[in-house]
Amino acid sequence: MSRRNILVCGGGNGAHCIAAIAARTQPEADISVLTLYADEAERWSKSLEQNPLKGIRVHKDGTTDEFDTKPKLVTKDPSVVVPSADMIFMVVPAFAHEQYLKALAPYVKDNTILVGLPTKCGFEFQCRSILGDKTKTCSIVSFETLPWACRILEFGTSIKILGTKDTIGASVLKGSECTLEKSDILDKIQRVFGEFPKILPVQNYLAIILMSDACIHPPIMYGKWGKWDGTPLSEKPLFYQGVDEVAADYLTKVSNEVVATAREIARQQSGVDMKDVVPLIDWYKNHYSDQLVDDSSLMRALQTNKAYDGLIHPMKETSDGKFVPDFSYRYTSEDIPFGMVVLKGLALLAGVDTPVMDEVLAWAQGKLGKEFIVGSELEGKDLPQSRAPQNYGFKTVDDLFKF
Template sequence: MAKPLKICVCGGGKSAHVMAIMAASKPDVEVNVLTLYKDEADKWSKAISKDEMVLILKDEDGKTSEVKAKPSVVSKDPKSIVPESDLLIFTVAANTHEEYLKAISGHLHKKIVVVGLPGLPGFEYLCKSSFGELSEQITVMSFEISPWVCEIIEYGKKVEVTRTAKSLNGSILRGKAIPRKPALMSLQMTLGFDPALKQVKHFAELLFTSYTFFNPVIMYGKWKDWDGKALDCEPLMYEDITEETAKLLESCSKEYQDVAHAISAKKPEVDLTEIPDIFNWVVEFYKKEIEDGTSLLKAIQTNKVYKGVKHIMKKNKRTFTPDFECRYLAEDIPMGMVVVRGIAETLELPTPTCDTVIQWGQEKLKKKYLVDGKVAGSDVKETRAPQRFGFTTLEEILSGQKTDS
């Protein structure tokens, strides 16, 4: 009898709940959950000791269906779960990826597949640098965004998905060891029909198509001239963006494309020339949710998925101030924009608009990434920029590995 596909879901949040139920509901799949936080592990373990978990799925017409299943084990101990796993799926926030990689590093085997769902730019660099002697053996997959818009209704028991992406681009950086079961096919099987997983030609494509400038630019547009006074309500994040902010988004998108095209000019075998700009990506990805796709501004303002979404704020009694430590800056800048900026620096390409946003963001975060126009600040060690890993050539950037000099 064939051994079941063994999946380890890393994380204790809402996406981990969805992934655990989806995978556990499939035949011949064994699912375990690793969360490094004891309170989460204990609470989730207690919940599944009594009942199966419930996943509520809402379709495009608002109709709901339920999936019932549960993981076999929820634990904070990597050595009890990781060594037997075929797929290790990261559903945690990008700024905790490194914490998980450190925890699992001594328990990996060469045939395991590590998946970022999503990974964000530089995920491959971070993984390879954490694998030690297995760095050339292990296969790494990374996807552009999370497949789901979801919320936990009751921890360890019930979660609801209100939107599932129809398709999702992902990359595969294959290791020398052959996984026990095909990586992409196995992940698709656990997810079901939606989203349809599409493999891009080279992992570098996801460095640019994750569009990590999107939320930082919107925050910059809203708060760059803020006078420091508290607000009476939480402002809308997307529906209230201005034409000026839309133009900044287009400018950053152009700079991302310039870097991608420069790579292809030097390495024609890495074809990044068809990467869509931010306008075409938004219109295509959200084509059924956008009411007016005549411009980027209108596409964002009339996107039903963005309707009612507010800026992340800090509440003080009845007033609100912007939370500059939120994930839109704390993740998307060091694990996104700075990565692309670092590649641009290697290629000696200017990125003035991205630089402006990064410099504003690092000030709000009290970090130093860019110093005197170089990715050389004291906090580069917390980013995924190629400079952190000692990459000095395009060849190293495209392989995800430091070459011996």
């Protein structure tokens, strides 16, 4: 049997983590890293040279389980590592997906498993646009979130895993000429992760998009700051656990619009399974059942979710030691163009009205200095900077299933 090759794209917390875990769980495979950002490849390679025996030390929070692993190679040259890659994990922010996909495109071989970890909304659209006919011979796997909470302690040599999720949802979009079985694809990835998190198959890639955190972060931001008068705060407010009735109402209404979109897509496309798209309160009950002290309402579920203890709004400190919201943080900078704009685009294709989503989008784009939505239509001058399905030629719900 030929030696398997696993490629990790990225140089951040998640990339360090998956590179280390894969090297431990797959000792028979060659693990390589491709990072295109600045001098990360040189820095990481140098750290491996200076620490040749240990490589990356992984510390697991709350346990005595520490282990040392190392990738075979870290490079910024895709021609060296992509042609032999059987599985490619893309562990980079959504805004960097385009750069990496263009670097991968000339070298991706048949039956490659391309994994977005996580994907953010519209990843599949962008893959099809950039990889072209190669998407017919490979498979795109979309994960709803990162499997671990992790932080780099020392670049290239040390990372701490703060926690591992019990389960994680993933969809498989298999090319028409790919010879791998869907179950085998997820099994290969499960073996890379190890025992946890358990991968739960999501039947439809659109369900991963519709149930993304893009329907959570922007409404919470809008609920908190939509009518903010600009006065700096003396303390950083809680994010999830600080949700009040106003924010919870926006969350519920956006969730209702997302569920309505899923139902209409299923109605128009016979045989499509959208059962994984559920009201947000049900999603929390399913994913955080042992963490919710009170699940009587969405607001109380968020306020009492022990997994969210202490998480705060993204803030910037002023010169006098007070705090103002940071609207450049990923809750808006990523979750709008690579999130809610995509959700809005799907709703438009399905013919579903989204007045609350439109309200959140109009506010958020103003904070970003962008224009994606005009009234209730995606006709803003900055729409090409998003991953709205309309940018990729999708005109009907039927088009979403012609991969």
